[in-house]
Amino acid sequence: MSSGRFITFEGGEGVGKSTQARMLADILRARGLGVLLTREPGGTPGAEAIRTLLLDKQYDWDARAEALLFAAARSDHVNHAIRPALDRGDWVVCDRFIDSSRAYQAGGSDLSDDAILSMHTIGSHALMPDVTFLLYAETDDVAARLAARDGDETDRIGGRSAPYHARVAARFRDLAAMDPERFVLIDASGTMDIVHERVWRAIAPLLGEGG
Numbered sequence: 001m002s003s004g005r006f007i008t009f010e011g012g013e014g015v016g017k018s019t020q021a022r023m024l025a026d027i028l029r030a031r032g033l034g035v036l037l038t039r040e041p042g043g044t045p046g047a048e049a050i051r052t053l054l055l056d057k058q059y060d061w062d063a064r065a066e067a068l069l070f071a072a073a074r075s076d077h078v079n080h081a082i083r084p085a086l087d088r089g090d091w092v093v094c095d096r097f098i099d100s101s102r103a104y105q106a107g108g109s110d111l112s113d114d115a116i117l118s119m120h121t122i123g124s125h126a127l128m129p130d131v132t133f134l135l136y137a138e139t140d141d142v143a144a145r146l147a148a149r150d151g152d153e154t155d156r157i158g159g160r161s162a163p164y165h166a167r168v169a170a171r172f173r174d175l176a177a178m179d180p181e182r183f184v185l186i187d188a189s190g191t192m193d194i195v196h197e198r199v200w201r202a203i204a205p206l207l208g209e210g211g
């Protein structure tokens with residue numbers, strides 16, 4: 001394998017994106033590959049600073065300001081971390097990326113998908129992942145995981161209403177249906193190891209392994 005791939009994990013709050021991104025990065029590293037494990041919003045000092053602004057409940061960003069801040073954070077992240085890693089031939093495993101903006105900032109407001117993609121073109125040369133895992137699970141299962149992890153704590157976006165999150169989930173499913181070549185739907189129920197196995201089955205063939 002000479003060149004790395006750009007892999008993203010998407011889905012609603014607490015479905016297991018960070019867990020599965022870490023497990024995939026670990027198994028790729030164990031095979032001797034260079035791997036950048038990163039997340040959004042964030043992944044560079046500048047983008048992490050914007051993350052703090054985005055998630056802090058003291059600010060009341062509207063959908064447009066929020067979408068622009070995400071696009072600015074992503075621009076810094078792509079230009080200073082993701083693009084250089086891909087140019088080195090490393091694999092990039094990213095916990096949320098452009099599809100989260102499409103689902104949350106467009107799906108949850110009157111902003112169009114085209115508007116979000118225009119911001120992505122301006123900020124990040126429209127860089128798209130090679131493979132996007134969309135994780136989904138029953139709301140009750142996820143609520144139990146989040147309660148165990150966070151108690152009653154939520155951030156500014158995670159704490160929005162159930163209908164908002166339902167719209168986001170529907171939008172994620174639409175995006176996957178529109179781009180079946182890139183998206184891999186992953187049933188995120190079951191243990192972390194079982195979910196990881198489902199992810200690995202989709203990646204192993206890219207490494208010439210049976211999976």
Ligand SMILES: Nc1ncnc2c1ncn2[C@@H]1O[C@H](COP(=O)(O)OP(=O)(O)OP(=O)(O)O)[C@@H](O)[C@H]1O
Nearest residue numbers: 012013014015016017018019145149190191192195
């Ligand atoms: N398959 C699983 N079974 C049970 N618990 C899990 C599973 N996967 C993850 N968890 C636990 O559920 C919680 C949420 O997982 P994780 O933090 O990976 O989700 P996330 O999608 O990254 O969440 P967020 O949207 O808040 O970033 C964590 O405490 C994690 O340890």
Ligand SMILES: [Mg+2]
Nearest residue numbers: 017018019095
């Ligand atoms: Mg996470």
